[in-house]
Amino acid sequence: MTFSYEYARPALAVDCVVFGMDEDLQVLLIRRDIEPFQGRWALPGGFVRLDETLDEAARRELEEETGVSRLYLEQLYTFGDIGRDPRERVVSVAYYALVKLSDHRVKAATDAREAAWFSVDDLPKLAFDHDKILQVALARLKGKVRYQPIGFELLPPKFTLSALQKLYEIVLERPLDKRNFRKKVLSMGFLEDLDEVEQDVAHRAARLYRFDKKRYQELTKEGFHFEL
Amino acid sequence: MTFSYEYARPALAVDCVVFGMDEDLQVLLIRRDIEPFQGRWALPGGFVRLDETLDEAARRELEEETGVSRLYLEQLYTFGDIGRDPRERVVSVAYYALVKLSDHRVKAATDAREAAWFSVDDLPKLAFDHDKILQVALARLKGKVRYQPIGFELLPPKFTLSALQKLYEIVLERPLDKRNFRKKVLSMGFLEDLDEVEQDVAHRAARLYRFDKKRYQELTKEGFHFEL
DNA sequence: CCAAAAGTGTTTCACGTACACCCATGC
DNA sequence: GCATGGGTGTACGTGAAACACTTTTGG
Numbered sequence: 001m002t003f004s005y006e007y008a009r010p011a012l013a014v015d016c017v018v019f020g021m022d023e024d025l026q027v028l029l030i031r032r033d034i035e036p037f038q039g040r041w042a043l044p045g046g047f048v049r050l051d052e053t054l055d056e057a058a059r060r061e062l063e064e065e066t067g068v069s070r071l072y073l074e075q076l077y078t079f080g081d082i083g084r085d086p087r088e089r090v091v092s093v094a095y096y097a098l099v100k101l102s103d104h105r106v107k108a109a110t111d112a113r114e115a116a117w118f119s120v121d122d123l124p125k126l127a128f129d130h131d132k133i134l135q136v137a138l139a140r141l142k143g144k145v146r147y148q149p150i151g152f153e154l155l156p157p158k159f160t161l162s163a164l165q166k167l168y169e170i171v172l173e174r175p176l177d178k179r180n181f182r183k184k185v186l187s188m189g190f191l192e193d194l195d196e197v198e199q200d201v202a203h204r205a206a207r208l209y210r211f212d213k214k215r216y217q218e219l220t221k222e223g224f225h226f227e228l
Numbered sequence: 229m230t231f232s233y234e235y236a237r238p239a240l241a242v243d244c245v246v247f248g249m250d251e252d253l254q255v256l257l258i259r260r261d262i263e264p265f266q267g268r269w270a271l272p273g274g275f276v277r278l279d280e281t282l283d284e285a286a287r288r289e290l291e292e293e294t295g296v297s298r299l300y301l302e303q304l305y306t307f308g309d310i311g312r313d314p315r316e317r318v319v320s321v322a323y324y325a326l327v328k329l330s331d332h333r334v335k336a337a338t339d340a341r342e343a344a345w346f347s348v349d350d351l352p353k354l355a356f357d358h359d360k361i362l363q364v365a366l367a368r369l370k371g372k373v374r375y376q377p378i379g380f381e382l383l384p385p386k387f388t389l390s391a392l393q394k395l396y397e398i399v400l401e402r403p404l405d406k407r408n409f410r411k412k413v414l415s416m417g418f419l420e421d422l423d424e425v426e427q428d429v430a431h432r433a434a435r436l437y438r439f440d441k442k443r444y445q446e447l448t449k450e451g452f453h454f455e456l
Numbered sequence: 457c458c459a460a461a462a463g464t465g466t467t468t469c470a471c472g473t474a475c476a477c478c479c480a481t482g483c
Numbered sequence: 484g485c486a487t488g489g490g491t492g493t494a495c496g497t498g499a500a501a502c503a504c505t506t507t508t509g510g
Binding site: 405407408412429430431432433 | 498499500501502506507508509510
Binding site for chain 4: 179202204205207
């Protein structure tokens with residue numbers, strides 16, 4: 001069965017840049033099992049179906065290819081350069097996603113295709129223009145993390161202030177002052193002190209906090225503006 | 229002649245939100261001369277051809293439908309909801325553009341189609357989901373104008389500080405202090421004092437300035453960050 | 457001379473930044 | 484008891500915000 005149209009149409013795809021935080025910032029890639037770029041690492045993605053929105057397509061492809069399901073997902077940019085796919089004209093709506101690595105560490109190699117996490121500091125050359133897409137995603141993450149509380153999407157539900165600080169230092173690529181950092185994030189008033197401490201550490205255990213999203217939204221309504 | 233594909237494809241379009249600054253913030257619309265939404269006002273736009281990038285498609289449609297040519301153009305967001313076009317599935321890559329009204333005041337009604345400027349405070353109900361696209365564009369403009377020097381794209385090459393301030397007051401929807409505003413923008417060091425004054429005004433003539441883009445880029449390289 | 461907008465400085469306060477030491481815990 | 488990271492307060496300086504009067508020009 002084929003589909004015919006009066007005018008030529010580009011194919012429409014979605015591609016996802018999935019970030020996770022470990023010792024450093026990681027990206028989830030899959031190895032292509034068909035030409036073109038067979039064997040090369042690429043962003044998870046695929047073609048958009050007629051009965052699903054772009055967001056739905058992105059979530060479906062992620063689920064199918066990597067098993068990753070619950071995540072923060074946001075549209076990034078649409079890439080439409082003429083020669084970006086050597087087979088034919090393909091326009092790709094890129095998304096970036098943030099996941100808690102604690103939830104997804106194992107699932108990386110579930111499906112038929114090989115999937116793996118790579119440090120953003122040590123990436124292989126990617127298929128298509130996926131290098132470029134990844135750079136745009138990184139720039140967006142760096143920019144957005146400062147004025148939207150999206151960093152918490154990369155952390156487990158309970159985290160220490162040191163873990164939060166380390167996340168910001170990694171994403172922003174600069175050291176932050178411990179006392180000033182704590183003063184600032186605590187003064188914002190949306191971190192709930194859980195009165196628990198981390199377990200099994202070989203030093204003084206740190207207090208655990210959680211991001212109180214409800215409280216954050218209340219504050220935002222009152223005119224509060226997150227910034228770090 | 230028709231084009232056939234193995235899988236169904238959505239149609240791919242571009243739509244443009246063109247902003248201009250007069251007494252208030254204006255948007256350029258065209259009246260649809262065919263169904264669906266015949267007679268309704270809509271954003272200029274059209275389908276993407278296979279031999280042009282998305283940016284090129286946006287510029288071509290703008291030129292064809294409104295005569296507007298030299299402008300600041302930036303991709304906004306891609307809209308892909310299922311029922312957004314009643315005929316069939318259409319995914320639309322939206323752009324927003326900033327033009328100097330001084331250049332384009334006349335051309336509004338050139339082409340076959342009727343084109344006109346509307347105040348953003350007094351808009352008609354638009355075709356498709358164009359109301360939504362316009363709201364997203366407005367939000368983007370409001371956000372971006374504060375940390376990127378895009379406001380100058382809305383002003384003539386020579387402008388007064390009062391005109392610049394009024395622009396910011398309109399976009400940000402709040403009054404600004406005259407002395408603080410002047411102090412701040414002048415201290416940034418990319419406004420060139422032209423040693424000229426405006427003509428034909430019924431009061432004391434104000435000095436004219438221009439945005440020194442080269443200087444701005446130098447400063448940016450040195451780590452300077454625009455913010456207002 | 458009147459109307460209309462241009463242009464100009466100082467004070468105050470909040471917040472960002474820099475900085476060093478003691479504490480708790482596991483081994 | 485020692486190594487490791489956790490946790491805490493103050494002083495200083497910069498920059499944002501508030502604020503009112505004089506100047507210039509055309510009509």
